[in-house]
Amino acid sequence: MNASHLRGIVNRLLDLDASQQVQTRLNHFDAALSANASGSNPQTQNALASAQAAAISAVNATFSSLTPQQKRDIAELNAEQYFSEFLPNEVAEWLRQLQVAPNVGRTGLHNFIVGRQSFVAGMAATREAFDRFGIPSDDLEPGQSEIEVTLPRSLFENNLHGLQRELEVLNKIIRVFYEINNVTPGPIEVKNISTTDPVLTVAVVANVAMAIGNAVKFCIDILNGAYSLRKAMKDARKSGMVEEKLIVQIEVTIHNGIDGKIKEAAEQAVANYSGDVGRRNELEMYTNRAVKMLLERIERGMQIVPRALPPPPEPDEDMDGEARNKMFAELASIANSLEFPQVEGDPLLQLTHDQEEGQPSGGIAPKSQSMP
Numbered sequence: 001m002n003a004s005h006l007r008g009i010v011n012r013l014l015d016l017d018a019s020q021q022v023q024t025r026l027n028h029f030d031a032a033l034s035a036n037a038s039g040s041n042p043q044t045q046n047a048l049a050s051a052q053a054a055a056i057s058a059v060n061a062t063f064s065s066l067t068p069q070q071k072r073d074i075a076e077l078n079a080e081q082y083f084s085e086f087l088p089n090e091v092a093e094w095l096r097q098l099q100v101a102p103n104v105g106r107t108g109l110h111n112f113i114v115g116r117q118s119f120v121a122g123m124a125a126t127r128e129a130f131d132r133f134g135i136p137s138d139d140l141e142p143g144q145s146e147i148e149v150t151l152p153r154s155l156f157e158n159n160l161h162g163l164q165r166e167l168e169v170l171n172k173i174i175r176v177f178y179e180i181n182n183v184t185p186g187p188i189e190v191k192n193i194s195t196t197d198p199v200l201t202v203a204v205v206a207n208v209a210m211a212i213g214n215a216v217k218f219c220i221d222i223l224n225g226a227y228s229l230r231k232a233m234k235d236a237r238k239s240g241m242v243e244e245k246l247i248v249q250i251e252v253t254i255h256n257g258i259d260g261k262i263k264e265a266a267e268q269a270v271a272n273y274s275g276d277v278g279r280r281n282e283l284e285m286y287t288n289r290a291v292k293m294l295l296e297r298i299e300r301g302m303q304i305v306p307r308a309l310p311p312p313p314e315p316d317e318d319m320d321g322e323a324r325n326k327m328f329a330e331l332a333s334i335a336n337s338l339e340f341p342q343v344e345g346d347p348l349l350q351l352t353h354d355q356e357e358g359q360p361s362g363g364i365a366p367k368s369q370s371m372p
Contacts, residue, residue: 002192002193002194002195003130003135004135004136004137004138004192005138005192005194005199005201006077006126007126007127007130007135007136007137007138008137008138008139009073009076009077010077010123010126010127010130011127011137011139012070012073013073013074013077013079013083013123014120014123014124014127016062016070016083017062017083017120019062020057020058020059020061020062021058022058022059022062023116023117023120025051025054025055025057025058026055026058026059026113026116026117027113027117028051028054028055029048029051029052029054029055029113030109030110030113030114031051032044032047032048032050032051032052033048033051033098033106033109033110034106034110035047035048036048037102037106052095055091056088056091056092056095059087059088059091060088063083063084063085063086063087063088064085064088066085067336068335068336068337068338068339068340069305069335069336069338071085072303072305079119081115081119082115082116082119082120090112091109094108094109094112095109097109138191138192138201139309140307140308140309141309142309142310142311142312143309143310143311144203144308144309145203145204145205145206145209145306145307145308145309145328145331146191146201146202146203146204146209146306146307146308147174147201147202147204147209147212147213147304147305147306147307148199148200148201148202148303148304148305148306148307149170149199149200149201149202149302149303149304150197150198150199150301150302150303150304151163151166151170151197151198151199151200151302152197152300152301152302153196153197153198154300154301155297155300155301155302155351163198165353166297168353169293169297169353170200170202171188172290173212173290173293173294174188174202174204174208174212175188176283176286176287176290177208177211177212177215177269177287177290178204178205178208179273179283180211180269180270180272180273180283180287181205181207181208181211181272181273182272182273182274182275183205183207183208188202188203188204189202189203190202190203191203201307206308206324206327206328206331207272207327209306209307209308209331210306210327210330210331210334211269211272212304212306213304213305213306213331213334213335213338214268214269214334215265215269215290215291215294216294216298216304216305216338217334217337217338218261218265218268218291219265219291219294219295219298220298220338220339220340220341222258222261222262222265222295223295223298223299223341223348224341225261226254226257226258226348227341227343227344227348229250229254230251230254230345230348233247233250233251233254254348255348258295258348258349262288262291262292262295263288265291266284266287266288266290266291267284269287269291270283270284270287292349292352293352293353295349296347296349296350296351296352297351298340298341299341299343299347299348299349300343300347300351301340301343303338303340305335305338306331306334306335307331307335308328308331308332308335309328310324310325310328310329311324313325
């Protein structure tokens with residue numbers, strides 16, 4: 001990842017930790033444990049009980065309901081040991097150890113808290129270094145919106161031409177979503193690029209970001225449903241209690257059902273288009289193709305996450321302002337709901353690429369039988 005992207009993640013994790021003063025309360029708990037072990041009395045016992053309750057409350061409030069976006073930040077920074085959704089369970093296990101084997105539990109909990117303090121302090125020092133060298137964050141400015149795209153190397157097999165083709169597919173998908181939302185696309189701005197798996201942040205208008213986010217969520221739902229059925233068929237085949245002919249029929253039905261769901265997603269995406277009826281019919285075909293290529297790539301590990309920050313409130317906000325704020329709230333909700341599936345076994349769909357070469361003329365999708 002590049003420095004701006006790293007700084008953005010560090011900022012968000014430090015803000016997450018500070019929201020409930022997690023590390024501060026864990027440190028107080030550690031100090032109270034040590035004081036009580038050195039000389040237990042009613043005062044140290046009360047202080048320990050209070051510090052323990054505050055630490056448990058902070059950990060549970062912060063980590064029991066992490067959003068998918070927060071989980072992605074944690075995974076990118078390899079911070080699962082100290083910021084995992086399982087942290088409440090880990091702390092509960094240390095507390096159980098305190099009851100069963102006090103010395104072992106106290107030592108283990110102390111080492112964990114000290115290790116976490118070192119990790120949090122390291123993030124804070126990193127942020128200070130970024131400040132010193134003037135390295136900005138990838139955080140959004142008010143009123144900005146974008147999509148963050150992760151392209152797994154398995155999509156292009158470390159081949160430059162393969163990467164070029166995937167970027168062209170991404171460009172075409174974005175341009176389709178612009179037009180079906182009644183916006184003429186100009187050049188698509190790439191704001192940031194980072195590696196090891198290429199991560200691009202692409203500037204898009206807010207309603208296009210929301211439309212793409214909704215399509216991504218629809219694709220995830222399609223895949224989760226198909227994977228669930230495929231697993232059931234795998235278990236049925238393994239059991240030997242269901243005829244192979246019936247299993248094959250159901251597997252064919254799964255693939256046919258995916259095609260139907262793609263068509264449904266495309267129809268929903270085109271619903272906002274208000275242009276020429278003939279062009280609408282063309283766009284339904286283009287959108288079906290865009291959703292299909294999106295689905296094929298999400299199944300192979302590509303992630304697209306919309307990001308947006310609403311503009312500051314205006315005095316005497318009118319109805320348009322209220323609608324805009326509602327849209328930004330919906331965008332945040334979509335981003336926080338995207339949990340990308342972990343694929344096991346061979347992909348359900350074959351990876352395809354659109355055959356048209358070159359950039360559409362005039363900044364909009366061409367009126368032809370090729371995808372824009």
